[in-house]
Amino acid sequence: MSSDSLVSIPVDDVELEGELIVSDDARGLVIFAHGSGSSRKSPRNNYVAEVLRERGVGTLLFDLLTEREDQSRENRFDIPLLTDRLVSVTEWVSQRNDTGDLRYGYFGSSTGAASALRAAARVDEDVGAVVSRGGRVDLASDVLEEVAAPVLLIVGGRDTEVLGLNREAHDRLECKRELHVVEGAGHLFEGAGELEEVAEVAADWFETKLQ
Numbered sequence: 117m118s119s120d121s122l123v124s125i126p127v128d129d130v131e132l133e134g135e136l137i138v139s140d141d142a143r144g145l146v147i148f149a150h151g152s153g154s155s156r157k158s159p160r161n162n163y164v165a166e167v168l169r170e171r172g173v174g175t176l177l178f179d180l181l182t183e184r185e186d187q188s189r190e191n192r193f194d195i196p197l198l199t200d201r202l203v204s205v206t207e208w209v210s211q212r213n214d215t216g217d218l219r220y221g222y223f224g225s226s227t228g229a230a231s232a233l234r235a236a237a238r239v240d241e242d243v244g245a246v247v248s249r250g251g252r253v254d255l256a257s258d259v260l261e262e263v264a265a266p267v268l269l270i271v272g273g274r275d276t277e278v279l280g281l282n283r284e285a286h287d288r289l290e291c292k293r294e295l296h297v298v299e300g301a302g303h304l305f306e307g308a309g310e311l312e313e314v315a316e317v318a319a320d321w322f323e324t325k326l327q
Contacts, residue, residue, distance in 0.1 A: 134178025142174040144326025151226025152192035167315035221245035230255035237262040245325035253285040266292040272301030
């Protein structure tokens with residue numbers, strides 16, 4: 117049996133739509149934070165989530181903004197707002213009967229990685245792992261030293277600007293961390309086998325860190 121449902125998550129004065137899938141024997145839960153202009157329906161994140169569930173890890177994909185809020189480009193890049201949303205959703209997860217006892221981690225893409233790192237710094241004792249895919253980790257530069265959870269940074273080898281930012285972040289993080297470069301990949305990991313590599317290394321990270 118599994119918890120497989122569309123959920124509506126109350127945060128402040130709005131409701132955020134999401135999809136929560138957790139098997140009865142799940143070994144942890146990964147909360148996804150998508151990048152600007154994306155949503156819980158992101159095909160890349162959904163593929164990664166599917167691989168995680170095959171490994172026995174539950175997943176929550178949700179919209180950080182309502183449809184109305186997402187119409188504003190300013191909101192999409194409001195990292196403090198998105199971080200607050202992620203922290204609130206994490207608290208919601210911790211209070212549910214089917215997920216409250218699970219260790220959880222964050223998977224952040226692009227700007228969502230900054231929110232994931234910032235949220236991890238704020239609720240550090242509860243976060244078991246963080247994975248960043250093509251992350252704008254520079255947008256969390258002021259809290260990197262405060263992140264205690266193990267961090268995996270995944271970047272495409274041809275995504276040179278973001279790769280440089282991630283190398284700098286890797287050097288500044290004081291937690292257990294690794295930088296995984298997908299050779300030949302650009303920012304969106306669109307080449308043959310590239311997204312599959314992202315999903316496998318992310319699943320390995322969460323599977324071992326969320327035990």
